[in-house]
Amino acid sequence: xxxxxVPNNDGKQVNILGIPMLIRIHGRDTxxxxxxxxxxxxxxxxxxxxIHHREDETFQILEGEYEWMVGDKKFVAQKGTTIFAPRGVPxxxxxxxxxxxxxxITPSGFEGFFEEIGAMNPQQQQDIPRVMExxxxxxxxxxxxxxx
Numbered sequence: 001x002x003x004x005x006v007p008n009n010d011g012k013q014v015n016i017l018g019i020p021m022l023i024r025i026h027g028r029d030t031x032x033x034x035x036x037x038x039x040x041x042x043x044x045x046x047x048x049x050x051i052h053h054r055e056d057e058t059f060q061i062l063e064g065e066y067e068w069m070v071g072d073k074k075f076v077a078q079k080g081t082t083i084f085a086p087r088g089v090p091x092x093x094x095x096x097x098x099x100x101x102x103x104x105i106t107p108s109g110f111e112g113f114f115e116e117i118g119a120m121n122p123q124q125q126q127d128i129p130r131v132m133e134x135x136x137x138x139x140x141x142x143x144x145x146x147x148x
Contacts, residue, residue, distance in 0.1 A: 001031050011038070014118025017125050019045055023115070027108020035108035038062075041095035049092040052085075054139035055105050059083040064099025068092075090143055113138040 004025055011022035025036040041064065049069065061081045068075050068083060070091040077083060085091040105111065116134050117125060125131065132142050 001033075002029075004029055012115070014114050015122075016114060016117050018042075018122070021114060021118070023111045024102070026111055027105075030108060032108050033106070035105045035111040037103045037105065037111060037114060039101050039103065041066075041099040041101065043095055043097055046094040047092055048145065049090050049143040050135075051090050051141040051143065052087050052110065052139060053141065054087060055107055055110050056087050057085045057091075058104040058106075059085070059093075060102045060104075062100040062102055064101075065096040066099060066101070067094045067096060110138050110140070113140060 006024045009022070011024040012026070014021050014023065019042065020040045022038040022040075023035065024038050025034065027033070027035040046066070059082065061077055061079050061083075063079055065076060065078045068077055068091070070083060070085050071089045076096070113135060117131060135142055
């Protein structure tokens with residue numbers, strides 16, 4: 001494995017449901033140890049509640065304010081906050097202001113989900129059953145919305 005240095009705003013750009021993301025470090029470059037993804041979020045944006053069955057995620061809020069749910073904990077977090085979401089634990093977030101966060105994924109592999117979804121056009125990305133099927137390949141379980 002070699003050292004990796006990624007300049008500001010560099011990395012593979014993908015667009016997931018209108019949210020620009022950068023795959024800053026790909027798992028193929030770390031021997032599968034880790035990947036790092038940066039998300040540029042808009043108010044109201046964020047993933048549905050979900051569970052990763054293969055990887056842990058560590059988030060660092062770089063800008064903005066977010067509402068979080070990790071397991072049975074709900075909280076608001078701002079710039080500088082670090083959040084750990086272990087595998088097997090339901091989690092989600094909702095951006096409250098324009099925001100940006102870095103997600104460290106261990107082990108790597110889930111960045112492939114972002115690449116597959118990012119290769120779809122915006123209309124195809126709205127096909128939720130198809131997105132869920134792709135997610136299953138990556139150990140992702142998308143949960144029903146609360147109260148559903």
